[in-house]
């Protein structure tokens with residue numbers, strides 16, 4: 001394995017910023033030293049990357065993706081091969097995807113199926129959470145075995161009755177098991193039973209357009225479910241991570257729990273920070289491009305999300321990458337918004353959009369790295385192997401040009417989907433070079449990676465507990 005030297009950049013981690021050189025040896029960060037120091041000057045390497053004027057940051061950790069997810073009679077359009085390649089283009093070097101337990105099947109069968117989709121195909125490293133769709137005595141027992149396999153987080157749904165939904169009793173049982181085996185419960189917090197009533201009423205009134213997806217999935221029903229999930233986790237004594245938080249009322253529930261010192265954590269996604277119900281209400285059927293759950297909210301919610309990202313009431317920004325092509329897949333819901341497959345593409349855009357948030361003054365550079373790299377790695381038991389640049393860490397390194405100008409577009413992105421949710425948006429900053437375990441995956445904006453480079457990451461327990 002060769003030695004690589006990344007010279008002259010501004011190294012940014014969640015903890016600090018320094019003009020330092022980074023020495024990579026055998027796939028790991030071997031050492032960092034001040035650029036001008038005699039130590040760094042003496043280093044030799046087979047490959048030298050000049051990062052003068054650039055940022056040198058840890059590879060992004062996207063803890064919420066759905067490659068090839070079966071949903072609404074179709075499958076998310078990115079495979080593990082195309083989706084992880086697109087992630088690399090966008091400076092993300094680790095994903096944690098969701099394996100799915102089918103109703104009537106074991107967790108192990110679901111996990112094996114997801115290994116079958118991913119193994120040998122990924123351009124970057126990957127781990128799995130497990131979606132519990134069928135909480136039974138058997139699947140509860142299986143949770144412990146999965147933890148041993150490095151699947152240390154389980155997602156439950158208070159939404160989607162008849163598909164992924166679990167009632168409160170099942171949720172409580174899974175939470176009790178998580179409390180015992182040290183795993184983390186991830187919650188899709190929306191009151192799906194009440195939402196389904198509103199869906200039925202909306203359709204009966206002839207309200208079939210995409211914008212009604214946002215109207216029936218009310219903020220209060222996200223907040224109510226968030227509150228209920230928190231109380232159930234307190235009863236069970238397990239840590240809780242609320243995924244894709246979009247409503248300020250839900251943020252308030254999480255903030256209250258965190259003020260009490262509870263192990264309750266929140267995640268939001270770029271779509272809730274940069275898009276709104278105005279996009280869902282685009283004319284014709286175009287709003288279908290913006291259908292995801294929780295739904296996009298009126299723009300005034302964004303201020304509360306940004307604030308919570310600064311105060312750590314929200315601790316992680318993931319993408320919930322779940323792309324469906326507009327031309328064929330979103331089309332399934334023309335004439336009935338409830339049949340539009342839920343999900344947005346974004347795995348390639350997260351690091352750039354959050355850098356834009358730095359440029360716009362919402363967060364500082366270290367918080368960018370904390371939200372996108374360090375905390376997701378800690379939250380999901382991957383730190384310090386992932387999420388930072390320290391001696392011994394995997395050499396997942398991004399050279400980021402903070403001055404480059406780019407325009408996001410489906411014409412230039414690498415995700416396997418026929419539209420960009422951010423079409424035409426100007427971004428200051430761009431990924432230039434990406435290393436995964438010391439191997440060049442993107443070399444000055446040329447893809448040099450390969451399917452099968454990515455390795456499965458068994459994870460330890462959450463390292464972010466209070």
Ligand code: URP
Nearest residue numbers: 292293294320322342343
């Ligand atoms: O709309 C979304 N979020 N689709 C993916 C499934 C989920 O609930 O995360």
Ligand code: ZN
Nearest residue numbers: 188243244293
């Ligand atoms: Zn969800």
Ligand code: ZN
Nearest residue numbers: 064066320322
């Ligand atoms: Zn999701």
Ligand code: ZN
Nearest residue numbers: 439450452453
């Ligand atoms: Zn390789």
